[in-house]
Amino acid sequence: MKDSQINPQEHSEIKVLILRKYLEKYLSILSLAAHVNEVEVYDLFCGEGVYENGKEGSPIIILKLINEIYAKNAPQIKGKLTFKCQFNDRNIDKIEKLKKSLKIKDLHIDKIGTVNCTSSDYNEIKQQLSNRRTTSNKRTFIFIDPYGYKDISIVDIENMLSDKHTEVLLFLPTQFMYRFEKNATPESLQNFLNEAMKNDAGNSKSPINFINNLRDGFANRLKGKHYVDSFIITRDIKQYFSMFFFTSHIYGFEKFLEAKWDIDEQQGRGWSPIHVGQQDLFNQVQTKPNTDHFEENLLVFLKEKRTNIEVHNFTIENRHLIPHANTILKELQNSNRLQVTLDDGKDARKGSFYIGWNEVKSNKIKSNILIK
Ligand SMILES: C[S@@+](CC[C@H](N)C(=O)[O-])C[C@H]1O[C@@H](n2cnc3c(N)ncnc32)[C@H](O)[C@@H]1O
Known part of the structure; x- marks a missing residue:
């Protein structure tokens, strides 16, 4: 079955699908790149790992992927490349649950790296990640998946990207943000929108237009230094959430675009429940990209x-x-x-x-x- 045929109950399954698709490309390339000897992966709002219904969250997806890549490219990776993962969630109970699940599933990367589970607040960790000095043979990937937007600021993301070897994947509940953009805008959202969109804040014509304005606002702000793109996740009818991807490198950007077009072969825009029905109905017909x-x-x-x-x-x-x-x-x-x-x-x-x-x-x- 193709990824795009999965019928998710929750947008969170699509979140981890794009995370997985992108990371698979990114880590495979890095594992073969002669000049890279360390990859850091940060999941700053990591959750509990395995949910009541058995669904696997981002830390499990990340560790399984690193193990798969190691199994494929062991001779090239062993002795050359080290992975460092940090899984963080402010809620200590979730971190304890995650640690237990990692044990039960025997999920570790001992041969090629380390896993560190922490329960700090994002606001502390972001300071450590900002304006780091790094070496040219180190690469960093940061996944930011909060429930809301209150902790998120584009300035922080810009600081995280400043070493030019870091990529950030950010999930934002854009549906709720769009709704409040118009009416009774809370101060924290107003600040975020002013920072991201400047004069366009408050003027979006639709939820999709809101996401595009955010993406373009981020891109304008980071122009000449970093690339930005969005991946739109449609849940139910007309409920839109979005992932935003930031990188300093055009090749990283190309890999994100490939992940997007793998999922949405027609528009390269995002995922919607329509994908499921259409694929089944016309599965003989090759989907043509709209170019x-x-x-x-x-x-x-x-x-x-x-x-x-x-x-x-x-x-x-x-x-x-x-x-x-x-x-x-x-x-x-x-x-x-x-x-x-x-x-x-x-x-x-x-x-x-x-x-x-x-x-x-x-x-x-x-x-x-x-x-x-
Ligand atoms: C949307 S969930 C993360 C889901 C996870 N990425 C997954 O795939 O399963 C957001 C998580 O952020 C945590 N959280 C909320 N505020 C936080 C903060 N300020 N710092 C760190 N973690 C926080 C919550 O406890 C929650 O587990």
Whole structure:
């Protein structure tokens, strides 16, 4: 069964689905990256691990994933890479429950790292995580999953990202925030909205528009330093929650976009209960990504000659995937509307555009692309 066919009772199951999808890509890459020797994973509002109904929460998902990745890549990881996990929840009873569950499930990462379970307040831990000095061979992932928004501030997230080797995944109950954006806005929300959206606060036309305004507000604030995206979780009819993803690295951003498009093959926007029905009904039909808007933007962008690196970055910054751009470029080439030349001026081989990560990561220009 595909992930998108799961019919969750709770949006929390989708939360951990996107957490898992992204972390799987992120940790697999880091475990093979020669220059990375330490990965820290922080789950700052981790909950109790296993719920009454047997459902597994974020700390269990994270530890299982690290074990799976180790099982797959043991020779490359052993002796090279250490994982450090910190699971934190202010509620000490939940932390005790979590520790018990880890024991019962025999879940540990003793061969490759450490697990630290703590019961501090987020406000204490965020200080430790802000403005850390870190080395270039260390990477950090922080999951922030509060019940509300009161403790959350974009300034704190900016501080956590400041070492440029940290990624943050934040869940916000945007449905409730949207409702209060209009009426009787509590002071804590007003402060948050002013910080994130500036003049647009209070002007959202719909819950989705509210999420997009938040995302764009975060992105504007962090422009030039960090990338931001959202993943919308629809529960019931017209109830929207959202995850926000922050990274300093375009490759990390690409991996998050891949996780999103894996789940929502048509829009790359989020998850909704419609996914379940549609997939069953049309499971013979290949879902096609909706790239119309991106195609319009790409056509305008390519009116000027662009390097393969510029086309790669433009695609990711427009929240699309390299296969989407490749499909559009191939169609243009087939209708003789595209000129692709190599660095030496010769025509590139048909169907080769050199815009994938492996072709751009060295930052050396390999091709130039122009609409004829
Ligand atoms: C939405 S739940 C987390 C769910 C968890 N991520 C999972 O997947 O199961 C939020 C948790 O945050 C904890 N919490 C609330 N306020 C906190 C604070 N200021 N600092 C740390 N933990 C807090 C609560 O005890 C609760 O367990």
